[in-house]
Amino acid sequence: MKILLIGATGKLGTAVHKTLAGRGHEIVTVGRSGGDLRLDIGDPAQVTEVYDRAAERIGTLDAVVSAAGDTPFKPVAEMTAEDYAAGFRGKVLSQIELVRQGTARISARGSFTLITGVLARDPIPTGSAAAMANGAVESFVRAAAIDIAPQRVNAVSPTVVTESLPDYGAFFPGIASVGLDQVAAAYVRSVEGGQTGQVYELA
C-alpha cells in the first residue's frame, strides 16, 4: 500500500515506519523537523500541502498514519486558555484535518489511523490537556467512522511506551508499559485489517 506517515521522526513514528516498511509498504514521511515533507499539521493549510505534495510523490494514498501530537503538561492552576487551545490544535484538530481533508484524497477503501493515549482513561497529575485531547480524538474516531465509510478510521491508544520508561516512567507509577513493537502492530492491524471506529487500547 501507499502510506502517508506523520510524525515520522519520533520514537513511535520511527518504529511504525520500520514495521510498515518491513511489510513492503511504500511510505511518504512527514515531520516538523525531518522526513520527506517538512510540514506542521497543526496548521490546516499545511495539511492541504501535505496531501498535495504526497500525491505528487506517490499518487493516490491507501492509508494515512499519524504518530504525532503535542499537548502541554501543567497543573490546571498553571494552565492558560491558550494552553488548552494549543493542545486542541496540536493533537485534535491536526488529526481531524488529516481525516476531513483526506477523505477526498485517499483511495475509496483507504484508512486513517490516529494516535491518542492512556491519559484519556487513566489520568495523571498535570495531564488535563493531554486527557482532553486524547478523549476528543477517541470519540471523534468512533463517530467519524460512520460518516466516512467505506473509508475507515481507527485510533491507537497506548499506555507509556516501555522504551520511554527512562524518560517518562516516573509519571506513570504502577501503570504497565507497552513495547513499541506492540504499538506498531496495532497500526498494522488498523491499516491492513478491515475494522473501523475502533480505539486500540494498549497496556
Place this chain on the structure above:
Amino acid sequence: MKILLIGATGKLGTAVHKTLAGRGHEIVTVGRSGGDLRLDIGDPAQVTEVYDRAAERIGTLDAVVSAAGDTPFKPVAEMTAEDYAAGFRGKVLSQIELVRQGTARISARGSFTLITGVLARDPIPTGSAAAMANGAVESFVRAAAIDIAPQRVNAVSPTVVTESLPDYGAFFPGIASVGLDQVAAAYVRSVEGGQTGQVYELA
C-alpha cells in the same frame, strides 16, 4: 449553597434551576439570551466577567453548574476546520475555562459540574464534532479532578432527553431516552455529594 448556573434558559438548564432552587440553593443564572447575567462563556474574557459579576451579586460561590454547550452537526465531508474549532470553543474550552478560572474563585471545597452527552460513547451520523467535544470534556474531568482537589469536578452525560424526543428522537433510533428529572438529579448528586472525577452516564 451559592450556585452559578450557566445555560439557564435551555430546557435542561430550566429543569436544573427548578430542582436546585427547590432544594433551597441560592442561584445566579447565566445565559447568552437570558438569565441574571447575559454573557457568552465561549469567550474566556466573558468567563472572567461572569465570575466578577457573580461575586458582586452573592459573594463566594460553592458550586458552578453548566448546562451549556453548542456544536455543529454535519457529515465529516461537509464540516470545515472552523466547525470543529467552533465545537471546541463552544463546548470544551468554555467549560474548561469555568474550571480553570473558577478554582481561584469558588470555596475551598466547592465543585464544578459540566455537561457532556451520549455521543462520546454512542456515535450517530453527523455527530463527529459533538462526539469530539463530549469525549474531550469527559477525559478533562477525570484528569482535572486530580489537580484541583479538594475542589471537585464531575460531568453529567445524558442520552437524548425524553422531553426532547419530538425534536431529536429521530436522530437516536433505538437509543433509550432519559427524563429531565433524572438528569437534574445527577447535578444534585454532583453538587451536594462528595465524588469527583466522575462522568454520570445516564440511560
